[in-house]
Amino acid sequence: MAVYTQVSAEALAGFLRRYDGVGDLVSAKGIAEGVENSNYLVDTTTDRFILTLYEKRVDAGDLPFFLDLLDHLAARGLPVPPAIRDRAGIAIQQLEGRPACLIRFLNGVSLTQPTPAQAATAGAALGNLHTAVAGFDGDRANCLGVGDWRPLLERCGTDLDRITPGLFSRIDAALAAVEAAWPHTLPVSVIHADLFPDNVLMLGARVTGLIDFYFACRDVRAYDVAVMHTSWAFDPLGAPLAGVGPALLAGYTDAFGLSGAERTALPVLAKGACIRFLLTRAWDWLNTPADALVTRKDPLAYLRRLDWYDAHPEAFA
């Protein structure tokens, strides 16, 4: 459960009164999924909404970038949930001392074991996103890009070995190899940077929602494909799912295209993505207070993926 900030019924009822046409509060439930922000499912007399209170890793100064991006994508027909504006036209509110937004609820479920057919449409959705970001001139550097991984590794230090012996040296060596081979000259665009299965809502093989844009930034475009591959092509423990990786790539390639140089770079981009998610998970694993209402994510599931990419250099051929 990710609920860091409790919202009282009285405060929420008052908050909803800032908006026209959203109705009166009927119920609000903390949402179990997610690790970054506090999310509530809010039902009113007229509709259903998501209430998000922005926590630790989200810098309030970045919220206009994220919300402008959502508006841009929604205007181009992508199934993303724009933030709702109050009657003064304000989307970013304050609630219980945190920045907060009321967000349109989208139907659909997130998958834990996608099939190849579902991966293909999800890959195509990323391709459509990369098409739709053209013309969006907002800018945000990746605060968890390749240059940020070594400082994070150093901050975790040999505490990593408390997760599994030898983890610090393993990641130190893998990161050195990734840094040396990083493809700095590939095309850059706005990317989602965290399009895991839990951030794609689906009904059958249809994508009904792309959510959680709070790591979106400008970075190497093919890195987005690599992030998706690391999170979709494996089960939650890190074992590969037959046919899913190739289907994801085929869906993306049909929708957007992938140059030879981008495809060649995917193994190093994927290993970089493994290191990025292993390190943020490890940091949270080592530093989340025992009483926090959040389910920590397993860093070692990303070590297994890293091992798999090392053993399968042909994965993207």
Ligand SMILES: Nc1ncnc2c1ncn2[C@@H]1O[C@H](COP(=O)(O)OP(=O)(O)O)[C@@H](O)[C@H]1O
């Ligand atoms: N617009 C939305 N429509 C429907 N469900 C949503 C929406 N936004 C978030 N959710 C639900 O809330 C969960 C957590 O949201 P997410 O943005 O991923 O949180 P976090 O940023 O904390 O990871 C999602 O997995 C999904 O179940």
Ligand SMILES: N[C@@H](CCOP(=O)(O)O)C(=O)O
């Ligand atoms: N996707 C990342 C962490 C961010 O979690 P999310 O719930 O915001 O997608 C991971 O799984 O490590």
